[in-house]
Amino acid sequence: MAKKKTSAPKPSAPKASSDVDGDLVRKLAKLLEETGLTEIEYGRDSWYMRVAKGSRIAAPIPAVSPAPSAGASRGEPAADAPEDDLSGHPGAIASPMVGVIYHAPEPGAAPFVRVGDQVKPGQTLFLIEAMKVMNPVAATAAGRVARILVANGAPVEYGEVLALIE
């Protein structure tokens, strides 16, 4: 009968994995053979894996975020994960403001700290210039300067990791 929508919109379709290159297909085929599985699904972008034996069923690949992005849409590289990871580092010194960072009190002077230096809490590590005012960035704990992550004179944004103290 004609399906009135009061009774019969259809649930979504079953699906299988698709869109893989030949080598990948061959590799998966070989794995099927080797393991005696009847099915392997495999995801991309936000990882997914599914293996099955015997029956064939429908299962969703978890939704990947379809958000547009200037980078992605232009096919440009899209990862600075390592940089992001540092924000979770216990000794990370994050920028308290947007501005330009300086390693030394004035041009030509020695830097406040160098990698390897021991620092005390409250010791000035950098200056950040914002709106023509120099703001000191101080160490929050004692330790050794393990890494300095921004170059002298570089612009920094809020929360950007400037250095690691260990």
Add this chain to the structure above:
Amino acid sequence: MAKKKTSAPKPSAPKASSDVDGDLVRKLAKLLEETGLTEIEYGRDSWYMRVAKGSRIAAPIPAVSPAPSAGASRGEPAADAPEDDLSGHPGAIASPMVGVIYHAPEPGAAPFVRVGDQVKPGQTLFLIEAMKVMNPVAATAAGRVARILVANGAPVEYGEVLALIE
């Protein structure tokens, strides 16, 4: 620093790895064997896991698809899964065409078959009227008429299950 998109758009998901993790597949295959499951799904990114045992034919997945539908958008009920399930029944008699179904050769006459009747292959079960032509629908195998699913005079669409022969 200001994030130029040439160098630093933020990924929302881990980068795709085009290499299939063969070890993972082998590990999951071994788990299948060991546990007697027929299926393992596995995800990442806010985690996902699913195991299954025994065969399931069609799994309607809740909320997998964001497709608009007239029914859904009006908050109307949206499932006739039981009806759909019958299409996989081995004794299902599916309508070969769109039309109006008749149980009997003419108004007032006895129906071709009733539930419980034994039928032979080729035996007429129904007539379907399409474009003013009556087309017989015949049994494809011998068996007992287990269910008749459409009322006399009802419109039927292509592939709609008309009866079950067991």
Add this chain to the structure above:
Amino acid sequence: MFEKVLIANRGEIALRIERACREMGIATVAVHSTADADAMHVRLADESVCIGPPPARDSYLNAQAILSAAAISNADAIHPGYGFLSENADFATMVEEHGFTFIGPTRDHIRLMGDKIAAKQAMKEAGIPCIEGSDGPVPDEDAAVVAADKIGYPVIIKAVAGGGGRGMKIAHSRDDVRSFYKIASAEAEAAFGNGAVYIERCLLNPRHIEIQVLADNHGAIVHLGDRDCSLQRRHQKVLEEAPSPAINQSERAAIGKIAVDAMRAIGYHNVGTIEFLYEAGKFYFIEMNTRLQVEHPVTEMICGLDLVREMVRVAWGSPLGYTQEDIRFHGHAIECRITAEDPLTFQPKPGRVASYHAPGGLGVRVDSALYAGYRVPPYYDSMIGKLIVHGASRNECLMRLRRALGEYVITGMDTTIPFYQRLLAEPAFVNGTYDVHWLGHYISGTKPGPG
């Protein structure tokens, strides 16, 4: 033309401005709080700068951080969007003093219109109709009656020092004025220590109708017609349409001309909106907004102009290049402000968008920064998108709105889409007969009060 514009905003309006800049070949800098690192306006901009933690006062209202972001990204100009710092004359001043162009009106006009009393005075002098009143306190009953007679009934007797309804009385006749004068004065004395009262025309069932103006820096000024924003909940606009179903072509032209003349008189630049109450064929000035408005798309749809592009062009110093006679209005447009709120109680409910599918097809425009997987942060306004539809007639527009709302899929969180679907069944909306009070009564389930 500008090479790079910093957008000091977030959400759909940041995206809206980015789109306009991109279409003009201008690079964009998005600023964002840490809560918005994954927001669409950040993803789609050419560059982004994190300017602070989630609270708006530390990020989107942090003028210093925004100016530092403009400095380190070498932006030429700053577009403030709406809300946040968009009507902050001090911010506009700082922007200019740091050598950036502020894409909006002059700081002086922002300041003038930000002072509601000075604004009313200036607009009155510039010929904008304001509500008739006694021009100061009335000393006694007889003076009150004289003033009320001159204004016409009903009038409202209000405490000069007042607010909140105390010392406020509606008088429908001379007798009422005589009866209520002393009561109002006594209430005012009791409440505010000042018994002085004044008299104004009382509007019972006004509509909110506003006029969009656009001016370049060379003396060219046009109006882009009217918008009807009478559907309000707690003084927040909920749905806007253009043109207003309540006024006709000649009223439109007349109030438009008055607006243009007034803008010329005060030397206004860039975009602005003059808001009026409208009742019984007359307009009464409320206030002027010296910025782009949320509801600007309905104007764009009927007059075929890109208002953000025009703002940028005019801020650069380009001439309008057209006159009032070139502005033509086509059809009708309606905008729904979709919010992350319970569609019955309007309680804000931020959450994660599980799936997202925007409506498409002829006459449908969606301005939204949502996407599947996006988490709506709890720190900011609950508006998550605007659905704008355009049709040859108001009826076609309503039918298209119904169709588009039915196609719009946002799962995983509550939105006000179902509210708008219900609204489309209300005769007062369909017939366009609503006033500014109607929606409040509709939502609370109460009957409108006596007219």
Add this chain to the structure above:
Amino acid sequence: MFEKVLIANRGEIALRIERACREMGIATVAVHSTADADAMHVRLADESVCIGPPPARDSYLNAQAILSAAAISNADAIHPGYGFLSENADFATMVEEHGFTFIGPTRDHIRLMGDKIAAKQAMKEAGIPCIEGSDGPVPDEDAAVVAADKIGYPVIIKAVAGGGGRGMKIAHSRDDVRSFYKIASAEAEAAFGNGAVYIERCLLNPRHIEIQVLADNHGAIVHLGDRDCSLQRRHQKVLEEAPSPAINQSERAAIGKIAVDAMRAIGYHNVGTIEFLYEAGKFYFIEMNTRLQVEHPVTEMICGLDLVREMVRVAWGSPLGYTQEDIRFHGHAIECRITAEDPLTFQPKPGRVASYHAPGGLGVRVDSALYAGYRVPPYYDSMIGKLIVHGASRNECLMRLRRALGEYVITGMDTTIPFYQRLLAEPAFVNGTYDVHWLGHYISGTKPGPG
């Protein structure tokens, strides 16, 4: 008005028609093959009927199944969309004979225009410019020269019985005619057993420009301007724009008037498109399409009409209600046909849409039946959506197209979006100087041949 319309199509055009019907308050019936049970046009229709298995000949081309579906769903009328049965005069006849209204031209006009020789003759008689030719075979060299002199050089010598380029020679001068006449005739004799050749004007770098017409059943006819569809790959249109960047206002008005006069002469009803080759200021009839076309949205964008709504209204018997003078063109529109193909090789690649996010904002329209999770079936056309942009000028339109393509996200499968992004960097496209051969050369990486 019709109460229920059956849409005998699938994909974006079925959705397009559904949207128009819904906005007119008309119920819709979707038909579908078993492969399309989850398609958007099925999900969004009021009712759906499965009419057959995946192959189109058994479902979307199955006239009997479609008419049965119309009968069991009590539809009043059938809209055929484009492709499938839309230009099948027998189907139109069956539809009418079974008591349904066919939403399109009359069966006689469909049949006439389906016969390319009869169509050309009829159009010529109705005043439509056709390519100049010898009106039949030329018996010898001298006759060939006389004919060629009259037509003007270059001319093409073609086999009467021919096709596929054999027996076909381009002659740039009298000497060429004399040199090539015998060769062409001999080749024709060898290839087709018939040495007769005729002579036609040779177009070297033509554009494809077409005129949209619309007629009611009461004698009112308008043209809705032109579309330039010169960007073709293997005779398939790839991108269309309106108006053509190659013709001016007076050429447009002139060819439009010729089209309207011709349609009046043949008593045409509903929509139709007269396709021309255009070169050096002259139009030459190719064929007439008696249906809605894929590229109709660019016309809608610039003239503000809903063509599907107009088709339905006119089929019902409603008068147009406007005249040619009421039709005004605003700005410029471009349509990209997004296909599920490799963006370099154009190899069709059906697949599953992993995520989907359509571009939004001012001047952007998406007509697509895709959604996240949808599996594009391998049985039908590879077109999965149309991106249509409108702008005040062609340049604004191009900038907006670039912006919108950049926002369009379809993952999980290949689409031609990257192809269009590359196209936007090509001077021949940006400057609008392309002809019908340009895209083929661009894609194959070859230089255009000598002019």
